[in-house]
Structures are given as C-alpha cells and as structure tokens.
Amino acid sequence: MEQDKDRLLELLAECAAKMLAASDPRRMIDYLFDRVREELRIDVYFHYLVDGDSALRLEGSGGLTPAQIELGQRLAFGQAVCGVVARDRVPCLAENVLASSDPMTEFIRAVGLDSYACTPLIHGETLIGTLGFGRRAPEPFSAAELQFLRTICSYVGVARNRLDVQAEMMATIQAHETLAAEQAGLIERLMIQSAGADLTMIAHEIAQPLSAASNYIVVVQRALEGVRGTAGLAELSHARAEIDRCSQIVVRMRRLLQSGEINAEFADVRLLLEDALRMVVAGRPEAESIVAVHVDAGVGDILGDRIQLVQVVANLLRNAIQAAPADNAPHVTMRARAAGDWIEISIEDNGPGFSSEALPQPGVSTTGGSGVGLSVVKRILAAHDSDVHLGRAVGGGACISFRLLRRDAFAGDESVGERALVRPD
Template sequence: MRSSSALRLYDNGIIPSNDDGVSPYLGLLADCAARILCASDTSSMLNALFESVRVKLNLSVYFCYRYDGRNGLILEEHGGLTPTQSGAASHLALGQGPCGLVAADRAPHVFNRVRGSKDARLAYARAIGLAAYVGTPLMQGDTLLGTLGFGRKATMPFSRAEVQFLRAICSFVAIAKNRLRTELTLWETTCARDALAVEQTRLVDRIATLSRLSDTSAVASTLAHEMTQPLTAAANYIASAEMALGGLGDADILRRLVQARTQITRSAQIIAKARQLVETGTVANEHANLCEVLSDSLELALADHDGAAPAMIYDIDPSVTALVGDGVQITQVMTNLLRNAATALRGVASPTITVSCRRTQDGTVEIGVIDNGPGFDPEADSARFHQRATSTTGGLGIGLSVCRSIVAAHHGTIRAENTAQGGAAVYFTLPGQ
C-alpha cells in the first residue's frame, strides 16, 4: 500500500526504523557530490557514480531515464543490465513500471518487496531478478528532467539511511544534468550564431558582385547593418547566460537562451528573405498579423537601446488587422523605422513614438512612424533614402536604403517629412487586403 509521505512504500515494504542515521554515508556522499558536480558528461558521471556506491549499498542495477514530453521516458544510461534487458526498458510511458510511476507522481518511491508483489507494474523488476528498488524523480524546480533508480537482487530491504543517501545523490545528479543541458544549449546557440555570422559575410559579398542591382554597395552595407541587429541581440543574451553559468543552471538561464534562439531564428529568416529579394526580385504574398509585426519590430528595435524606452502610442485603424506581403521583411522595415526614431529621441524630454496605420482612399494601407524629436535636416532632404543618410538628429539610419527596396518590392511607396510640431515622420504603403 502507499503511505501519504513523500516516500511511497509498496506492498507493505515499510522502511525499518533504526538508529544508523546517515552518518555511515556522509563521507561517501561528499565524494560522490564532488564528482557529480564537476562532471563533463552524463554517461561517465552516472557510470562512475554507480561503481562508487555499488558495493557499499549492494546495488545490482541502475536506470536513468530522460523525460521527453511527447515520447515519455527514454532510457539514457544504465548499469548492470544485459542488452536484452535494457532494450525491454528503453521506453516507458508515465505510470508504466517503477520509473514511470515515479515520473507520473513526481515523487520518490521505494519498493522493498518486489518478488512478493503481485503488482503488474513491478513485472519487469521481478523478471530481471530484483528484490528491492528505489526510484527518484530528477527535478529542476517544477520541471521533470527524468528519473534515476537503483535496484538490488539481494533479499534485503533498503534502509532509511540508504534511501536518504540515494535521494541526496539524485538531487545532485538533477543539478548536474540541468547544468550540462544548459551548457549544451549555450554551446549549440553560440555555434548557430557564429554560423549565421559567416553566412552574413558570404551573403554581403555575393550581393556586392551582382551588377544588375543599382546602388549595390549601399545594399551590401545595409544588409550587414540589418544582420548585425538580431545577431548582436543574440550575442548579448548569450553573454548574459554565460555570466549566469558561473552558478548552476536555472529557469532564468533557459529563458535567456530561448530569447537568444529567437533572435538567431529571426536572423536566419532575414538572410533567407534577403536572398529571395536579391536573386528573384520577388517577395512572399502572405497575410502578416499586424499585432505580431508591431510587437516583434518593437522588441528588435529596442534590443540594444540605451536608457529608458520611448513611450509608444498606437493609432491603428481597427479595420486593418493584417498586412499583405512578406511578414519578415515588413518587420524589417518597421524595426528600422522604430530604431531610428528611438535613436533620434535620445536626450529629448518625454520621448514618444506614434505608430499609425490607416486605409487610404485607393485601398492601400499606410503605416507611419512619428516621433517628437528634432526632425529631419532640411538640407539632407534629397539623400534621405541613400546609404549615407544618417541619422541621430534626423531619425534616419543606414537601413533606409533597404527599407526603400523592400517597400518598392511590395509595390508601395515610402516618404519622410517633418511634422507640424517639429518631429520626424516616415510613412510607407503596402497593398490592401
């Protein structure tokens, strides 16, 4: 039967109350903890752990499962099993077998009378000759990483001290597995960032050789600028994770790595869309959700913004919910305009950016980005959408030549002007729905 305590006891396998305590295992625990916490890979860590405690605790086998939300439990490491035995236990559903039960309950279980039990869930344990088994979930906060279990064939129950020792070992293993998983994710993310940086350089070089494009050098330079934004954001997120990894991995580190992956994914999308535009001159004809475009653009635009973010005002025609065109490239245009406006507002009291969206009389959709900064330099009017038309005081940046190319590919127009209040405004049009 089950008790209501954290340690679940099956078939009346009550752990005996004795006076041995945990003192016989303190030295062994310290040695195991030191090895676990400095391990460089899961396999060697668990095999070394099993060998170091096997004789002392009279253990015969161990099972370490990794939890995969869609596929249940996957046997990652094991010891003391034949190939046939490990193959039979390679995958478990939640609630299946001792380890599946541990995972389903997210609580430790002790099975001290395996051979005498008629519980079908212990059939595998009986088949491989186990007399007792201890299983513990490997948790990181509320997240189930997997399970770790130890079994013995000798006819002797696990004592309270042994159970406490094995549970302590499992807690260290959970910490180490989470650290190794976080470090692997960090490494994969860094490799992806570096690969995209190489692809960025290659693509810029290719664009520079395409003589059929006008203003080729401007396009190449601007594309490099476009790619720098998300890659820099990814690098910043990864740098934060690297600093945090001075301690042990936690949910916050994983959140930052997810942010880094998001930025790198955006980088890959920009590269793919830029190649399509350069090589074919065409853009995707799709419906991009307006709210998602605005949200993603603002996040990218302010990723490396210093100081307080400008206040945002949205003046959106409620009839416009989607934009016709390539969502990634439209986001690219909006990111440039928002970033340039935010840059121009540095040092301005009560900086504010207004984003407008309305349907025009001819059926097109006009989007505007308006700031309350110093406005454009009238003398630079003719050069606003060229490569060297910068910026800080005028709200324009190097990326506007690409903005012009993207808008033109969508059969739209783009214009810049000063507002009556002295700020800067940039408007561009897209096809109507």
Template sequence: MLNRRSALFRPSDQAPGAGSEDAPSYRFLELLAVSASDLLQAEDLAPALDRIFGLIRSEVELDVFFHYAFDGNGLDLDAWAGITPDQVADWSHVPIGIAICGGVAESLTPMIARDIQRSDDPRLSYARGMGLDACFCTPLLHNNVLLGTLAFGRRGVATFTDAEIQFLQTLASYVTLAKHRIGVDRELRARLQERDRMLAERVTIERQMLELTRASALGSIAATVAHELNQPLSAAANYMAALRLSSASDDRTRDLTGAAEQQLQRAGEIIRRIRRMVHQNDLVLEDRSITGCIEEALNLVRAAAPLLMPPVTIHVAGEANLGRFDNVQIVQVLANLLRNAGEACQQHADAAIRVTAERQDPLAVTIRVIDNGPGVPPDRRHLLFQPGLGNGRGESGGGLGLGLAISHHLIEGHGGRIWTEQTPGGGATFAFTIPAIREAVAEA
C-alpha cells in the same frame, strides 16, 4: 561471507583493523570512496551506476539493481542490471504508487522488503516475479524534489543487515548528488549552446541587414543619379542632333557633333541599364504573417537597443494578417520605423507605440507605426524620405540619415507607397502598404 551484523559507522575502542568484526565497515568505506570518486567525474549516470554495481554486487551479495528517473508524472527505467529484457520492457515505466519503486516515489520514504517470496503484498509482485527475496528501495531527493528512485535486490537471502542498509542509503545519497549535478551541467550546457546559437543568429541577421542596407542605399543613390542625369543627357543629345542637322554646320562640325551624339547616347544607355538593375530587385515574395513580421522587427530593435523601446501594442485586423512580401525587407522597414519612433518618444513621460495593420484597399494591406512623441516638424514632412535627415524628426543619431530613404525604396520595390499622417492627440504616424495575398484579394 560478509558479516551482516557489523555496523557501517560503529564506534570502537579498538584501533582500525584490530578486530575482524570491523573489517566489513572499513570495506564499505572503501567502496563508498571509490563510488564517490566515480560519481564525481561521471557525465552520464547510467554507465556510472553500472560500474558501481559491478564493484559492490559481490561485496554486498546483490543480484539486481534498477534506477528510475522521475519525469514529472511517473518513473522511467534509466539504468538496471540483473533483470531480463522482457522484464525491462514490462517495467520500463512505472506509475506513481505502483510496485515498490512507485510506492517509494509516492511516500518519499525508503522501503525495505524482506522475505518477499512468502509475502502476498501486491506491491511486491514484480519483485517476486524476478525471484527476489529482499529488496531495498529509496527515493532520490534533492532539496525535497524527487529526482527518481534507486533499488537493490538479492536472491537467496531474505533480509538486509543494518550495516548494509546504511551503506546502500549512503550510496544512494551520493547518487542523488551526482544525478542533480549531471542535470545542472546538462542544463547549463544547453543554455550555453542556445546562447551561442542566438548570438550567431543575431550576428547573421545584423550582417544580412547591413548588407541589405548598403545595397539598398546604393540602389537609392543609383536611382537618384540615373534620374537626375537622364534629362540633361537627353537634352545634350538633342542639342547635338540639332547642331548636326543645321545648314550652318560644315562637314567637320557634323562629324564632331555626330561623334559627341553617339557618346551621349551611349551614356544614356548606361543610365538606362543602371535604372533597370535598380528596379529589378531580388525580392523573395512569399505569403507571410504580418503579425510575425511585426514581432520579428520589434525583437530585432529590442535586441539591438534593450532600453530604447517603450511599451508597444500590436493590433492586426483578421483580414489583414497575411500579405505577400519579402520578409527580410519589410522587417527592415518596420525596424527602421520602430527605432525612429522609440527615439522620438523616449523622453515622453507616458511613451507608447502602436502598430496596426488593416485592409483599406482590396489589393493592399496598410501598416501604421504610431507614437506619442513630439511629432514631425511640418517643414520637414515633404523631405522625410530623402537621404540625410536622420530619423526624420530633425534629430540625427550620427548615421547617414538613410533609414527612411531606404524604407521608401524598399516599399516602392514592392509596388507600395510610404507616407506620414497627422496623428490625433499628437505624435507621429508612418504608414506604408504592401500587397495583399491573392486568396485574400479574391475573398474581398
């Protein structure tokens, strides 16, 4: 049997192992070393506590242990041994101030309960019900922050020796450090996973935006080419028909002009197919929150250029908070306008941007992006939405200048329009419309 009067760290003039009275002290040191090694490598505290309890229970004559984790309000049973399933269920959660562990969590000081079966202290009723005669419970504190409690109990012996108490207290300090480390490791892994998720999501969004930008740019170019070629092709076909029907044409001329006319008609059909393809956009029209769409676009611009955007205020009228639109495309339009506004007023001392949404038309919601930058040169306003003008302010960021042209194409695909307005006090205002939802239209 363990000598209960031995000290854990007792100074002695004798060499280690010289006297049998010192044997328990060195055995405790061995147990602490093994426990510390296990806790140092543990990724989950509960299995480590199970292993340590299995190691020390016969050495220290323990029958039960229970570890409670502090959740901010009370204590939740996290690891245990030596108690029945019913007791686990009854005491899975302990309020602060209740029973031994709740009292320790409240006072933040260890509690040593002796001769429990003879005590009428209500805080010990749980321990009495388990048949315990002695119990040691201590708070797990790291930097004065409560992480939980750890308790050990025994039956048949009504007290703990000083050496046992010191051993269990030292072990609890190791458990505290391990619990804190495991919590920090888990939080770090969670944050790294969230960072990886956000980076992957950003890459996906950027890829989708790039694909949409390319497709929209090609659509704008195709629509322009189709429009410009349609009239000269039609005129050439009419000239060929006139030449074929002329009385001055011989049979050879009629055959050649007829063949040329067929080729021109074929070219015209190709152009018409291109125009149909361009206008039949794969829109995903949904009833969406306009506020959410604006915030998503703003977050996208801020993520791509954190230092670009000045303070931005958003005001969405209550009746204008819902629209029916393709969220990806309208986010792109807003991101283009916000990026242009940020670049335009970047050098302004009190740079600011406002985004508003209102119902000026029962069938549509009007969204405006307003900045207090230098404004749009008057001689460029009629060319703003043509490719090649940079951001429309006479300053190109090195791109192809397709941003406003693409925005124009996307808004037209929604059946809306986009334009610029005079801005009181200076600056620039870009406005566009998107369809209002059916319910809102009916109410209006």
C-alpha cells in the same frame, strides 16, 4: 547504524564532488551507479530525460539486458513509476513490487525489481528528467539510504543543467563564429558582384540580429559564473534564433535584391510584433519598459515574408525609440488593426514628429543613424505591394504605418502561403 550513516556521508561527499566536476552526462551517471551499487546493494538504474512536453526518453541505464532496455526506451508522463514521478514532480518509493499487481509497477516488476526508488531531476522550475535505482532482493531501502539517493539526485540535477548550458553555449558560439566567417565571405563576393548600396543594405540588416545574438551570449557567459540554469538556456535559445535569422536574412535579402521575390507565408501578427520587440530589446533593454503592443481582437494572420517583415518592424521601432524624448516619459506603441482585406500595422512615438510628409532621402537620418534602415523598409514593403505612410500620433509625435494582406483575403486558397510573391523592379 551510526557507522552506516557516516559511510553514506563520506560517499555522498565523494560522489557530489565528482558530479559537479563531470564533463560527460552519461559517464557521470554510470560512475555514480558503479560507485554506489555495491555499497547500497543496487542492481539497476534508469535515467530518463524529458523529451517533448509529456514524454521521457531513456538516456542511460545499468544492470539491464538489451531487451529490457528496449522495453523502457520511452515513457509517457504518468506511465510506470518514472512517468508518474515526472508528471507529479515528487519522489516515489515502490516496495514489495514482485508481490504487487499495481499497473504502475508492471514495468519494473518485469525487470525483476522488488524495491525501486525514483526521484525527479529538477533545476529551479525546470524538470530535466528522472533517476531511479532498484533492488532485486526483497530488501527495502532504509530511510538513510533514501535520503542519500535523493540528495545525490539533487546534485545530478545541478550538474546535468550545468553541462546542458555549457554544451548549448559552445554550440551557440560555434554557430556565431561560423556565421561570421560566412558573412565575411558573402561581403567579399558582394563587393565584386553587387552595387555598393545593396552591400550596405545587407550589412545593415545582418548587423542587428548579430548584435542581439552577441548581447545574449555575453549575458550567458556572465551568468555561467553562477550557473543561472533555466534563464541561461533561454538566453542561449534567443541567441541561436538571432544567428539563424542572420542566415535567413542573407538568403532572402539577396533574393529580393536580385529578383524582387519574397518568401510568402502566413504569419501571426502579434508574434511578428513581439519578435521584433524582442530583437530591439536585446540591444536596448530600456525599450521593454517604454514600448506597448496593441493588437485588435480577430486580426489574425498576414501574408508575407515573416523574416523580412520582422526587420521592417524592428527598424521602424528602433527609430521610434530614438525619436521619443529620453528625459520626458518616452513612450512607443505598436498597433495592429484590421482594414478590409488588409491589416494595418503602425508604430507611434511621443517625440517631435516628422518635419514634412515625406520620408528622408536614402542615406539621410532623422534619428542620428545611417539612414539605411528606412531604405530597407521601403524596399521590403514594395515587394509586399505596400508602402510607408507618415502621420501624427494621437497627442502628438510621429505615426508611421503600412498595410499587409490578411489571411482571410485568401480564404479557400491555403497554398498561396507556400508560393513566392514576385514584384517587378
């Protein structure tokens, strides 16, 4: 017995080292199966990955016929042994399966297994999938063998997460580089075809999400040293979203500048404000602690170009944060309230306020910036049949607001969200 345990420990160390150095997820599991199948007398393995909110997709298997593989391609959470393990997130051992009539073991019984040990693959709080090993011979797994398999599965979870993070990281960096090349080409064409003011406007708007994406990528690059896992994937997801936003901004800004058209769609006001805040926080982390979001109950959706309206709010929010007193309890509030057929969105700060009731002239900034941001805001809002209004915030400071059409104003005409709104020059 001691010899068996020593051998399993040696095998564990060997497999763990291979898992943590692997570069291909499928080959990693295939290697594991080939390495332990004779040692532990294993005939079959099933490797599932989470697919959606409540399903598993067969990622890899061994010891099965093509028909058996097809039979187990997809499982719902709670279906069969692997589905139950995914749902409950706890290991499961099924024994004497061939003599059982339990519906849960029907699938592995059809494969001819008599003993089956399945373990959830978890990293942090995230369920990655499941990994199960089965025997056709009527020989149950020993306690030492079960411990070995479950320990190996924990290494597989760590290794799989590392590979997922690295793959997403490389895809994000590649997308970032591709966009940078496209941006360079676009600017070159615009320098020939467009007025300088239009070029400056587009470059200004592209710079914001690109900066946010770069910041997210830097965070993940540092985090990969400790393999942060779930947090790293979340940062990469934000980076990919900002890069995608850049591409959409280029297309939509050119359309707006050339024809005055916007892409009209129904958009949730709260999500719009939170999206803008997230983009600002990526470049100014301190904003998260000084910005509050208040959306009145029942406000609902607005009609407009969501991508461009996020830019509007982000520009105004960034200005408000710059105007708030950095050394004296800075505070900024974004609000949304219903006003008839319109929704009023306002951004208030506790800074010195505006010196006049008029917006600064294009190219003039009151916050130390380029002055382009407010020009972009006015251009986009004009295309939405809206404009910026200046006022005083409660308790002092500035309040800048604008109105957008409510979804309720189009009751019975849902198709309006799919049409482009055209504004005259």
